[in-house]
Amino acid sequence: MRLSAPRNGPLIYRQPLSTRVTHWAWAVCLFFLLLSGLQIFMARPDLYIGRQSGFEFDNSFLSIGAAYVDGSMRGITDLFGWRFDTTGWLGAIWSGDNIEAKTFPGWMTIPSYRDLATGRIVHFFFAWILVATLLVWFGASLLNRHMTRDIVPGAADLRGLGSDLADHARLRLHHRRRYGPLQKLSYFGVLFVALPLMIATGLTMSPGFNAFAPWTLDLFGGRQTARTIHFLTMLALVLFFVVHIAMVVLAGPFNELRSMISGWMRIEPEETGL
Structure with missing residues (x-):
């Protein structure tokens, strides 16, 4: 079991500036998107499968x-x-000594009180920042090869996935120059599946976008199904965040945070043959 960063290994420059800036931008965006999204969800706290919803549908x-x-x-x-x-x-939800009909507690939504209009403004504002940041990351990561080197898994990563899973199960967390197979698959899933899916389903829920691209309704099986996929993908991202934070804490938070702030990370001595 290894739950801390190596003390005698060398410092290497692991995270380029574009990765660090977009990482923290995503963290801010996803925080506001989650809480404002729950505010919007309160207007209709139900999830459906299909193209329509209402009292006559089950x-x-x-x-x-x-x-x-x-x-x-x-x-x-x-x-x-x-x-x-x-x-x-x-x-x-309890409000002092009284209980009121409300989908979520105030600390889970932005704003903390019922205000659908403000929630939509906050949600759409940070949604477009997320889109712009994702495009910036794609462009920069293609140029500095971060995407192909550290994110897109290759055949060797798939072959090593079993042993990497076993190491994580035993809490043997490595500090290496390159991401491990499980890290690559996780980040690939977030950057190439979850975030694009959130954006696509969010646009599909917009009547204005439906007029521009009506085929998205067929792609996702209707606006209500797109809304459900949007919500479930959000839950998957929350789960990823919880696991991500747990791994940072177990792997040594100072070393991990330093790499995402300054770009420098201390790795295991054997990584450089020391």
Whole structure:
């Protein structure tokens, strides 16, 4: 088990400036997108599969709301036909000594109170910054070969995936000049699958964009299905963030943060043959 950075290894310049700037820009964007997105979701706290939704349709698999049970308000969450009491967390939220019908607690949304218009403004603002930052990263990473060298997995990475998974399971976290197979696959999934999918499904939910590119509705099976994919991809990104932070802490936060702030990282001595 190895849970800290190497002390005697050399310092190398691992992260180029473009990677560091876009990394922190994404962190800020995704924070505001998550909380403003939950504000927007409160306007219709249900997820559907299909092109349409409404009272006459029975195609929702998630619904968050409130109901009176034995004379008191309770938060109710329905998931795939199963009903859960989520009072205090989802559907019915405590506000001082009173409980009110509200999808999420105030600390989970931007703004903290119900304000769909402001939530949409914040969401769209940071969404376009995210798009611009992603384009900048693609261009810079092609020029400095960060994309092909460190992100796109090759045949050798796929062959080494099993041993890399075993090392992570034993918490043997390596500090090397290049990303390991699991890192490459994770970052590839975020940068080439999750973020583009979030952008595409977000645009598909826009009636204005539908008029420009109606084929996106067919691609994602309708606006409601696109909304569901958008929400589930957001949950996957939150899970990635939690695992990412855990790996940073376990691998030695000072060394990891230094690499994403200054670009310099201390690696294992055997990496340079020392």
